[in-house]
Amino acid sequence: MRGGKMSNIFLIARITFKECIRNRALYGIFLLGLLLFTANIIITAMFSWELGKVAVDVGLSVVSFSGLIIIFFLSINALSNDLDRKTIYMILSRPINRSQYILGKYTGLGLIILLSSAILGICAALSFKLATAGHEAFIPMHFSWPVFFLALTYLSLSLLVLLAISFLWVSITTHPFTAVLLSMLSYFIGQNVENVKNMIIKNQMFEDNVLLIKVTDFISWVFPNLAAFDLKTTAAYGLPVNASYLFAVAAYGLSYIGICLILTMMIFQRRELA
Amino acid sequence: MTRRNVFSVILALCFFVTFFVVCNQAIREIRSGLSSSYQLNASALPPGLFKLFAGEFKGLLADYLVLEVGSVIGIKKKIPQEEYAKSAAALARSLVLDPYFQQTYLYAQAIVAMEGEMPEKAMPLLDISREQRFWDWRPAYYMGFDYYYFLGDYARASEMFFEAAKVKHAPPALAILGGRFAKKGGRIEAAIGLLQSMLGDPGLEEKHRAQLSDRLVALKGVLLLENSIQEYRSQYDSFPPSLETLIDKGLLREMPPNPYEDRFYYEEKDGQVFFDNVR
Amino acid sequence: MRAIQFDNIWKDFKIGMKRTTVLHGLSLDINSGEIFGFLGPNGAGKSTAIKLLLNFIKPTRGTITLEELIVGQDPFQHLIGYSAETPCFYENLTGRETLLFAGKASGMGRGAVQERAEDVLRRLDLLAAGSWPIKTYSKGMKQRLGLAVALVHEPRIYVLDEPMSGLDPLGRRLITDVIFELREKGKTVFFSSHILSDVERLCDRIGVLNKGELLYCGEVDVFSRNAATFEDAFINLIEGHERGKNV
Numbered sequence: 142m143r144g145g146k147m148s149n150i151f152l153i154a155r156i157t158f159k160e161c162i163r164n165r166a167l168y169g170i171f172l173l174g175l176l177l178f179t180a181n182i183i184i185t186a187m188f189s190w191e192l193g194k195v196a197v198d199v200g201l202s203v204v205s206f207s208g209l210i211i212i213f214f215l216s217i218n219a220l221s222n223d224l225d226r227k228t229i230y231m232i233l234s235r236p237i238n239r240s241q242y243i244l245g246k247y248t249g250l251g252l253i254i255l256l257s258s259a260i261l262g263i264c265a266a267l268s269f270k271l272a273t274a275g276h277e278a279f280i281p282m283h284f285s286w287p288v289f290f291l292a293l294t295y296l297s298l299s300l301l302v303l304l305a306i307s308f309l310w311v312s313i314t315t316h317p318f319t320a321v322l323l324s325m326l327s328y329f330i331g332q333n334v335e336n337v338k339n340m341i342i343k344n345q346m347f348e349d350n351v352l353l354i355k356v357t358d359f360i361s362w363v364f365p366n367l368a369a370f371d372l373k374t375t376a377a378y379g380l381p382v383n384a385s386y387l388f389a390v391a392a393y394g395l396s397y398i399g400i401c402l403i404l405t406m407m408i409f410q411r412r413e414l415a
Numbered sequence: 416m417t418r419r420n421v422f423s424v425i426l427a428l429c430f431f432v433t434f435f436v437v438c439n440q441a442i443r444e445i446r447s448g449l450s451s452s453y454q455l456n457a458s459a460l461p462p463g464l465f466k467l468f469a470g471e472f473k474g475l476l477a478d479y480l481v482l483e484v485g486s487v488i489g490i491k492k493k494i495p496q497e498e499y500a501k502s503a504a505a506l507a508r509s510l511v512l513d514p515y516f517q518q519t520y521l522y523a524q525a526i527v528a529m530e531g532e533m534p535e536k537a538m539p540l541l542d543i544s545r546e547q548r549f550w551d552w553r554p555a556y557y558m559g560f561d562y563y564y565f566l567g568d569y570a571r572a573s574e575m576f577f578e579a580a581k582v583k584h585a586p587p588a589l590a591i592l593g594g595r596f597a598k599k600g601g602r603i604e605a606a607i608g609l610l611q612s613m614l615g616d617p618g619l620e621e622k623h624r625a626q627l628s629d630r631l632v633a634l635k636g637v638l639l640l641e642n643s644i645q646e647y648r649s650q651y652d653s654f655p656p657s658l659e660t661l662i663d664k665g666l667l668r669e670m671p672p673n674p675y676e677d678r679f680y681y682e683e684k685d686g687q688v689f690f691d692n693v694r
Numbered sequence: 695m696r697a698i699q700f701d702n703i704w705k706d707f708k709i710g711m712k713r714t715t716v717l718h719g720l721s722l723d724i725n726s727g728e729i730f731g732f733l734g735p736n737g738a739g740k741s742t743a744i745k746l747l748l749n750f751i752k753p754t755r756g757t758i759t760l761e762e763l764i765v766g767q768d769p770f771q772h773l774i775g776y777s778a779e780t781p782c783f784y785e786n787l788t789g790r791e792t793l794l795f796a797g798k799a800s801g802m803g804r805g806a807v808q809e810r811a812e813d814v815l816r817r818l819d820l821l822a823a824g825s826w827p828i829k830t831y832s833k834g835m836k837q838r839l840g841l842a843v844a845l846v847h848e849p850r851i852y853v854l855d856e857p858m859s860g861l862d863p864l865g866r867r868l869i870t871d872v873i874f875e876l877r878e879k880g881k882t883v884f885f886s887s888h889i890l891s892d893v894e895r896l897c898d899r900i901g902v903l904n905k906g907e908l909l910y911c912g913e914v915d916v917f918s919r920n921a922a923t924f925e926d927a928f929i930n931l932i933e934g935h936e937r938g939k940n941v
Contacts, residue, residue, distance in 0.1 A: 153799075156792075159786070160787055163827070230748070230776070231776075231778070234775075235771050235800050236799070236801065237771070238769075335446065389442050390438070392437075396434035403428050
């Protein structure tokens with residue numbers, strides 16, 4: 142039987158990608174991105190200090206925001222629609238096993254996110270150039286393009302981590318709406334878990350509350366520390382980057398994705414597709 | 416799933432979990448060196464814009480910002496100076512979102528002014544609170560304190576205390592403080608009174624208590640010495656040549672303690688006593 | 695040889711707190727090369743049986759085998775072509791893209807699948823529509839595409855869930871012709887329907903299901919021997935069963 146494991150995954154990735162990219166909603170998101178970039182130029186024009194920093198920050202925030210919208214409203218739907226509308230029957234009645242299906246879907250949807258980050262990232266870079274044109278003096282001293290694109294990469298990685306978690310939620314819940322809510326919650330927790338943990342663990346006020354500390358620590362391990370992927374300030378100011386830190390974060394992200402996908406595959410193996 | 420598949424899945428899972436644990440630990444170590452500060456996405460935005468994006472969640476965000484400040488400063492170890500500046504900025508943002516919040520100005524006073532020793536950054540924050548919380552005498556009171564304690568500006572301090580006194584149900588002592596600070600003479604008593612009231616203030620953190628107590632002790636010493644000097648003057652029609660003279664002449668039992676230095680400083684020409692040599 | 699065998703299949707569903715048994719000890723054999731019709735009123739359990747066959751759900755008890763391969767243990771999908779009751783596709787893809795995916799996923803090479811896709815599209819009167827996105831398709835077109843997807847890799851066994859539903863008479867004729875052609879080629883066709891006339895015309899053997907119980911399994915002519923029409927035989931059987939249950 143031709144068509145080994147990998148090619149099956151790529152087949153599914155391809156149709157997932159094609160299906161998603163032809164979705165009109167995607168154009169809306171790109172349009173939103175472009176609008177926000179124009180707004181960036183207006184925003185930075187509004188004040189005369191910290192231009193460069195703001196332009197970078199707004200630009201990268203727009204990329205992140207668009208990625209989030211894609212995850213919450215397109216990607217999760219793409220997966221749960223398969224299950225709801227039984228499109229998945231057409232796929233699983235072929236010699237494709239459920240794990241290949243999950244990996245293929247993830248690859249396809251992940252590529253959409255990477256594509257969106259790339260396109261909007263370039264727009265962000267352009268809007269930065271436009272916004273700071275004529276005011277080059279206000280660009281932070283050590284700003285550099287490599288660090289900007291590094292921030293963009295890690296931003297994309299954190300979106301991929303969130304995508305992996307949302308896959309896990311879809312495999313556990315019955316309703317796509319619940320999956321969206323849980324993914325949003327995961328995002329929120331992931332962004333703030335570090336801050337909250339510091340607030341609680343290091344604050345003298347909570348020293349005696351052992352239960353609270355243990356629960357917070359547990360949550361900070363289970364949920365991904367999305368704040369670690371946030372290099373916006375580094376990019377905005379051109380701060381020095383620590384190579385071992387970056388490596389650790391990348392490996393952390395990839396292993397978290399691996400764990401989520403494996404768990405998803407395991408849960409999905411047992412799921413009844415009635 | 417066949418047995419071989421199950422085995423390879425578990426193997427893959429173990430592989431990923433190991434990586435995950437190791438890297439997470441490394442990341443935590445690296446990041447604990449940084450302060451837990453301001454990874455908020457919008458941190459580079461000016462306060463006005465921040466308000467725009469906060470929408471209906473202004474209040475929440477304001478609370479969150481203040482908590483963040485508290486979390487940075489709640490750490491027991493030494494905090495680099497720029498964290499205080501960042502705290503001031505965060506509190507400023509918080510005030511834009513919610514100028515009525517009490518915790519914000521309490522932190523402005525405790526953290527930015529007292530601990531960070533940046534009263535000039537705390538002043539604008541306190542001023543906003545003073546204006547918006549028209550029912551609250553404390554912001555103006557803190558401003559008055561900062562003017563006296565840090566900036567040595569008695570005139571402004573007096574103004575502030577009068578402002579504070581105007582608020583309904585403000586303690587009557589505030590007006591007295593204002594009056595005292597306005598006059599050249601009687602400032603030491605005023606300062607002592609102020610410090611005593613500050614020491615009784617519920618918003619005062621334990622770690623600042625010692626600072627203020629020291630100042631109080633020093634001021635009491637100065638007051639005692641200056642009163643003794645006035646005694647001497649009324650007796651001998653001139654200022655004493657040195658502080659020890661007061662003890663010799665039996666006007667003073669022993670030198671009052673100076674927590675800052677081992678002696679008090681004395682200007683014979685106008686009979687003024689100082690607890691430090693800064694003038 | 696037996697193409698498909700259901701061996702004492704029981705299936706329970708848990709809805710809320712209640713546990714309902716949808717299939718009671720279903721045992722069924724489908725021989726190679728025959729057209730087998732699976733009949734029953736709505737809610738009898740036909741779709742459930744087919745989903746069990748496809749390993750979409752797992753039986754509470756019993757096993758299903760496809761040409762000696764055990765469903766749930768051995769990979770069996772390469773043997774079958776499946777068409778769902780209401781076929782659902784990725785709406786933004788074209789018919790041709792979907793077919794190419796189906797063929798490649800079943801192991802066909804690129805050249806072979808492209809040629810075969812054209813043949814199938816032509817046979818099912820979808821040649822022009824092949825380049826249009828599926829969201830423009832009518833119900834009938836989707837139904838035909840569902841069959842196309844089952845045909846493209848030329849498997850030995852065809853499992854069709856209500857292949858004629860929603861089709862106009864022309865469409866129904868087309869499908870019946872295709873099914874006859876499959877039998878000519880020696881393929882096995884297992885399909886479920888509640889359109890009795892189609893079943894009577896097409897099938898060699900039938901199985902009648904009601905409320906999860908198999909009431910009859912055997913030749914079509916034998917079935918309608920004791921009644922005026924096929925339809926009468928069917929209704930008598932069902933009503934008899936219902937009465938028996940109510941006693």
